[in-house]
Amino acid sequence: MEADPAHGRKxxxxxxxxxxxxxNAVRRLTAAPPLSDLPRVDIDSVEIVVVEALNNIVEHxxxxxxxxxxxxxxxGNDQITVEIIDTGKPLPDLRPPEPRLPDHTTLPxxxxxxFLIHSLTTTMSYLRDGNRNVLRLGLIVSKAD
Amino acid sequence: xxxxxxxxxxALIARVEEDRIDAAIAIRFKDKMREIVQDPSPRVVLDLSRxxxxxxxxxxxxxxxxKLVGPDRKLELAGLTPSVERVFRLTRMDQVFTIxxxxxxGALHGG
Numbered sequence: 406m407e408a409d410p411a412h413g414r415k416x417x418x419x420x421x422x423x424x425x426x427x428x429n430a431v432r433r434l435t436a437a438p439p440l441s442d443l444p445r446v447d448i449d450s451v452e453i454v455v456v457e458a459l460n461n462i463v464e465h466x467x468x469x470x471x472x473x474x475x476x477x478x479x480x481g482n483d484q485i486t487v488e489i490i491d492t493g494k495p496l497p498d499l500r501p502p503e504p505r506l507p508d509h510t511t512l513p514x515x516x517x518x519x520f521l522i523h524s525l526t527t528t529m530s531y532l533r534d535g536n537r538n539v540l541r542l543g544l545i546v547s548k549a550d
Numbered sequence: 551x552x553x554x555x556x557x558x559x560x561a562l563i564a565r566v567e568e569d570r571i572d573a574a575i576a577i578r579f580k581d582k583m584r585e586i587v588q589d590p591s592p593r594v595v596l597d598l599s600r601x602x603x604x605x606x607x608x609x610x611x612x613x614x615x616x617k618l619v620g621p622d623r624k625l626e627l628a629g630l631t632p633s634v635e636r637v638f639r640l641t642r643m644d645q646v647f648t649i650x651x652x653x654x655x656g657a658l659h660g661g
Contacts (some may be wrong), residue, residue: 424574449633456605460573509642512617514610517641521606524640 438537439480560589571608599629
């Protein structure tokens, strides 16, 4: 029997851009390989980053009715790569906003999302490809046990 | 959105019985807490020991609740689990709240 070289190292999910679908997708993502093989702290890091990126799409990309989100995560040697594709509105100025941390002394209720993504990733790229937004994120993680 | 109210000596403890405070639930959480914090207790403690995940929406909602407890009280947090503690620490919002390892009288109210 031929082994699938990507088995356990890659996971792809396609789902509508709604809050509940994001919840369900993230639960599935963290419960299965490759994420489930990682130390808890790394699963948590990926979860935070993915949720924030997906929330942005739900909130901003599809103002009329939810389109799809195509999410793929892949485990490399010491890193997890996340690729998120949607066909909604492009990011303003075609790039992620500056990850400025809101001043905590002003009791901010928002503006944390991109900062969290930036804090927990080592690489981030965004490109607009035809009608698609492609966001790629890389996180350094410990080797799976 | 289930939040249990537990009366402590001088504190009202609001224990969140959901495992996530995220975009899908943040508004309901705020609405429920708006009712709960009308309790005149001098202290309000939000017990998050059952919550394994808070995203930026959830964080924002918790800050909003802080503003709802009124000028004379400060919202206290208890039982932050690792991922939740990390989000508070990374955003420096851990400096805005009094944070306890567990809710006051926690052992008595377990289960």
